[in-house]
Amino acid sequence: MMVILRPYYLTISLLILTSPNSSSYVNKMRQPFSIFFTILLLAVTLPPPCAVVSAGSGQWQLLQKSIGIVAMHMQLLHTDTILIFDRTDFGLSNLSLPGGRCRHDPNERVVKTDCTAHSVEYDVASNTFRPLFLQTNIWCSSASVAVDGTLVQTGGFNDGDRVVRTFFPCATCDWKEIPGGLAVRRWYATNHKLPDGRQIIVGGRRQFNYEFYPKSYATAKNAYSLPFLVQTTDLFEENNLYPFVFLNVDGTLFIFANNKAILLDYTKNTVVKTFPNIPGNDPRCYPSTGSAVLIPLRSKTPDFSFTEAEVLICGGAPRGAYTQAKRKRTFIGALTTCARIKITDPNPTWVVETMPGGKGRLMGDMLLLPNGNVLIINGAGSGSAGWEYGRDPVLAPLVYYPDNNPGSRFEILNASNTPRMYHSTAILVRDGRVLVAGSNPHVGYNFSHVIFPTELSIEAFSPPYLEAAFQNVRPRIVGPVSGTRVAYGQTVKVRVDVASGSLVRSLVRVTVLAPPFNTHSFSMNQRMLVLEPSNVTNVDGPTTFEFEVTTPGSPVLAPPGFYLLFVVHQEIPSEGIWIQIL
Numbered sequence: 001m002m003v004i005l006r007p008y009y010l011t012i013s014l015l016i017l018t019s020p021n022s023s024s025y026v027n028k029m030r031q032p033f034s035i036f037f038t039i040l041l042l043a044v045t046l047p048p049p050c051a052v053v054s055a056g057s058g059q060w061q062l063l064q065k066s067i068g069i070v071a072m073h074m075q076l077l078h079t080d081t082i083l084i085f086d087r088t089d090f091g092l093s094n095l096s097l098p099g100g101r102c103r104h105d106p107n108e109r110v111v112k113t114d115c116t117a118h119s120v121e122y123d124v125a126s127n128t129f130r131p132l133f134l135q136t137n138i139w140c141s142s143a144s145v146a147v148d149g150t151l152v153q154t155g156g157f158n159d160g161d162r163v164v165r166t167f168f169p170c171a172t173c174d175w176k177e178i179p180g181g182l183a184v185r186r187w188y189a190t191n192h193k194l195p196d197g198r199q200i201i202v203g204g205r206r207q208f209n210y211e212f213y214p215k216s217y218a219t220a221k222n223a224y225s226l227p228f229l230v231q232t233t234d235l236f237e238e239n240n241l242y243p244f245v246f247l248n249v250d251g252t253l254f255i256f257a258n259n260k261a262i263l264l265d266y267t268k269n270t271v272v273k274t275f276p277n278i279p280g281n282d283p284r285c286y287p288s289t290g291s292a293v294l295i296p297l298r299s300k301t302p303d304f305s306f307t308e309a310e311v312l313i314c315g316g317a318p319r320g321a322y323t324q325a326k327r328k329r330t331f332i333g334a335l336t337t338c339a340r341i342k343i344t345d346p347n348p349t350w351v352v353e354t355m356p357g358g359k360g361r362l363m364g365d366m367l368l369l370p371n372g373n374v375l376i377i378n379g380a381g382s383g384s385a386g387w388e389y390g391r392d393p394v395l396a397p398l399v400y401y402p403d404n405n406p407g408s409r410f411e412i413l414n415a416s417n418t419p420r421m422y423h424s425t426a427i428l429v430r431d432g433r434v435l436v437a438g439s440n441p442h443v444g445y446n447f448s449h450v451i452f453p454t455e456l457s458i459e460a461f462s463p464p465y466l467e468a469a470f471q472n473v474r475p476r477i478v479g480p481v482s483g484t485r486v487a488y489g490q491t492v493k494v495r496v497d498v499a500s501g502s503l504v505r506s507l508v509r510v511t512v513l514a515p516p517f518n519t520h521s522f523s524m525n526q527r528m529l530v531l532e533p534s535n536v537t538n539v540d541g542p543t544t545f546e547f548e549v550t551t552p553g554s555p556v557l558a559p560p561g562f563y564l565l566f567v568v569h570q571e572i573p574s575e576g577i578w579i580q581i582l
């Protein structure tokens with residue numbers, strides 16, 4: 001019953017909110033098995049299960065009209081700052097470098113002396129940003145955060161295509177560059193952190209192989225051939241760039257490119273499973289850019305082993321969309337479907353669902369929210385990724401409830417006013433908001449005489465769970481403190497305050513999220529584990545509760561490093577705290 005109803009509770013809550021004592025009603029409403037709920041349910045005529053809430057919820061707020069650069073790539077760091085970067089080779093940005101510094105680069109095409117920044121560090125709490133200095137071109141690259149919280153970025157274009165760059169956050173820190181850090185040039189590759197803390201870098205334009213970083217291991221010097229990337233390259237469109245890569249619970253890598261997927265044992269360079277093609281056979285990767293998530297991992301057994309994993313892929317553009325847009329200025333409607341597959345099944349099959357709203361979406365970003373639901377945000381309704389090829393912005397985000405029954409998994413949320421097209425990004429921050437930035441389908445910064453002007457703003461989207469009506473049930477973590485280091489399989493005591501003093505023990509969960517690196521509509525390393533608390537007890541007065549939770553048992557489930565830990569109560573998440581799993 002609960003799973004079917006979840007998309008509707010917000011609608012019902014909104015009705016109830018207009019009456020007095022609304023918050024107590026909301027609390028009652030959110031206890032799915034209460035008699036109150038059942039009676040009201042019978043009284044209210046609900047839409048059929050496939051319908052969606054039409055009047056959206058969720059709030060948009062403009063944070064900065066301009067951060068001076070296009071947010072083509074974004075990563076949240078454990079300091080609650082966001083590392084943002086664009087590219088260096090298409091002219092001046094709108095942000096000067098401080099201290100009269102300039103970059104002199106004879107290889108540059110547009111300006112050989114450039115005194116503007118192409119990267120910033122944005123501070124979430126103060127809503128401020130500072131320019132950073134890049135030496136080489138970081139365009140359309142990839143990255144992962146290392147175990148100690150350093151962002152390790154790989155590749156780019158031209159003088160930057162084999163460079164590795166690192167950024168460790170501190171008040172005055174800046175980029176460090178490692179020339180020749182990669183075995184081969186990487187442009188449009190996908191990175192994933194591995195259980196031993198290294199990262200694997202998969203593909204990139206005309207690179208049908210993968211490699212590892214750092215190179216301090218004997219086996220890490222080379223690039224390893226991956227014929228799957230040859231098999232998935234379309235002649236004129238490629239459609240296999242920025243492949244969707246996820247670490248499976250058995251340690252293999254799930255790799256999706258174009259319309260195909262495999263499991264790769266990267267330790268033996270062996271494909272251990274080939275999945276059926278995605279139904280419809282349309283491509284989902286760049287430039288037919290869809291997006292993908294690993295659905296939050298849950299333990300189905302009392303011993304906290306995680307044995308199942310599912311992948312969800314949404315949107316994209318039909319085969320030929322890029323060519324049609326480029327050669328004929330014809331902008332084909334984007335794909336309306338999502339396809340979901342249990343990658344741990346012996347005989348897995350794709351299950352197809354249709355996104356609501358009557359139109360498709362390409363270049364959407366799929367983000368895991370703290371309560372385990374999936375947000376689909378940004379993107380276009382027709383055309384293709386690439387210069388000037390997207391049309392028909394899709395302004396309303398969707399939320400996908402993975403645990404609901406098929407047919408009642410989507411809800412349409414409140415729309416933004418700002419198109420977020422090619423080269424836009426979105427990331428979740430610790431307080432539960434989603435920051436959205438970027439959009440630049442032009443070769444340079446262009447603010448006039450174009451359909452979608454270069455967008456330098458940052459907006460915050462506050463999903464419905466942040467509404468004030470839920471303050472009473474929202475947990476507030478009062479212990480442990482942020483920055484806590486935990487081991488694998490360690491039992492941790494967590495203490496929360498719940499303002500209402502009434503905690504529905506069966507509806508408390510803990511989620512841990514690896515904050516992803518987002519670019520080109522894919523969030524690399526995005527990974528969430530759902531942990532079940534035990535021994536929930538009331539301590540220190542009526543509104544404080546303590547419980548135990550056991551951290552993931554192995555680095556295969558959660559590669560070492562920083563995670564955000566949230567406590568979720570009746571679907572309403574707390575603010576996160578940072579933990580470091582080592």
Ligand SMILES: *[C@@H]1O[C@H](CO)[C@@H](O)[C@H](O)[C@H]1NC(C)=O
Pocket residue numbers: 055056057058059060061414415
């Ligand atoms: C939708 O967004 C607009 C603009 O931010 C806001 O005025 C309105 O209240 C929002 N609607 C809901 C239902 O939250």
Ligand SMILES: *[C@@H]1O[C@H](CO)[C@@H](O)[C@H](O)[C@H]1NC(C)=O
Pocket residue numbers: 065066094447456
């Ligand atoms: C960026 O700078 C250009 C040139 O100075 C100016 O025309 C434009 O309005 C600026 N854009 C933003 C968003 O600040």
Ligand SMILES: *[C@@H]1O[C@H](CO)[C@@H](O)[C@H](O)[C@H]1NC(C)=O
Pocket residue numbers: 444445446447448449450
């Ligand atoms: C912006 O794009 C328009 C249309 O393509 C073009 O005419 C104009 O020169 C461009 N402006 C800049 C600053 O590149």
Ligand SMILES: *[C@@H]1O[C@H](CO)[C@@H](O)[C@H](O)[C@H]1NC(C)=O
Pocket residue numbers: 534535
């Ligand atoms: C927590 O509960 C488990 C099983 O219910 C029990 O074995 C364990 O001793 C409890 N821990 C504490 C600290 O009470």
